[in-house]
Amino acid sequence: MDVLNIYACFGKLEVMELGEEKEMMYEKIMNSLDDTENFALKLASLLEAQDTITLEGDLGAGKTTFTKALAKGLGVTRTVNSPTFTIVKQYEGRLPFNHLDVYRLAESDEDLGWDELFYGDAVSVVEWAHLIEQDLPQERLGIEIYRIGENQRRFVVTPLGKRYEALCEELMK
Numbered sequence: 001m002d003v004l005n006i007y008a009c010f011g012k013l014e015v016m017e018l019g020e021e022k023e024m025m026y027e028k029i030m031n032s033l034d035d036t037e038n039f040a041l042k043l044a045s046l047l048e049a050q051d052t053i054t055l056e057g058d059l060g061a062g063k064t065t066f067t068k069a070l071a072k073g074l075g076v077t078r079t080v081n082s083p084t085f086t087i088v089k090q091y092e093g094r095l096p097f098n099h100l101d102v103y104r105l106a107e108s109d110e111d112l113g114w115d116e117l118f119y120g121d122a123v124s125v126v127e128w129a130h131l132i133e134q135d136l137p138q139e140r141l142g143i144e145i146y147r148i149g150e151n152q153r154r155f156v157v158t159p160l161g162k163r164y165e166a167l168c169e170e171l172m173k
């Protein structure tokens with residue numbers, strides 16, 4: 001951060017970089033697998049065509065577990081497996097559903113027709129999304145998952161864009 005704009009308003013201290021919007025962030029602790037699945041189901045109920053969700057977190061954090069519950073909430077009846085070796089899998093549900101796991105794309109410049117995936121009628125979930133940062137829609141819902149215990153996870157949810165800010169208001173109620 002080079003230039004800081006620090007001001008106090010009615011006792012609330014806000015720090016932001018000049019010229020940049022303040023990033024909103026929400027945190028939620030999942031105490032069990034059930035908590036994670038219920039959170040995914042709630043998110044699924046709020047999703048619309050073209051929504052994009054990015055998932056970050058170490059191996060075994062729970063990205064695929066979360067995705068499976070989300071798919072179930074979207075009415076996907078086929079089994080959702082980690083698409084690590086195929087990178088993209090597409091499913092039918094209440095809305096079409098794209099599951100991407102780009103872990104193995106780190107060394108590749110392959111054009112996978114990202115725009116068709118992200119700007120079609122489907123909901124897209126991307127595991128390890130930072131590896132294709134350039135190709136992601138600017139507006140999206142970012143979810144970071146941190147393992148804090150055997151069955152406990154810390155979720156940090158960042159909405160990028162007005163649509164996702166509104167979605168978060170509902171999601172975090």
Ligand SMILES: Nc1ncnc2c1ncn2[C@@H]1O[C@H](COP(=O)(O)OP(=O)(O)OP(=O)(O)O)[C@@H](O)[C@H]1O
Nearest residue numbers: 030032033036058059060061062063064065151153
């Ligand atoms: N609260 C929880 N939320 C999510 N997963 C949990 C939770 N508690 C336990 N787990 C377990 O943690 C594991 C998460 O594995 P998962 O494959 O979803 O991770 P991942 O982030 O997709 O890893 P990878 O990067 O290897 O694909 C599963 O075995 C799941 O049952």
Ligand SMILES: [Mg+2]
Nearest residue numbers: 063064082127
């Ligand atoms: Mg996974």
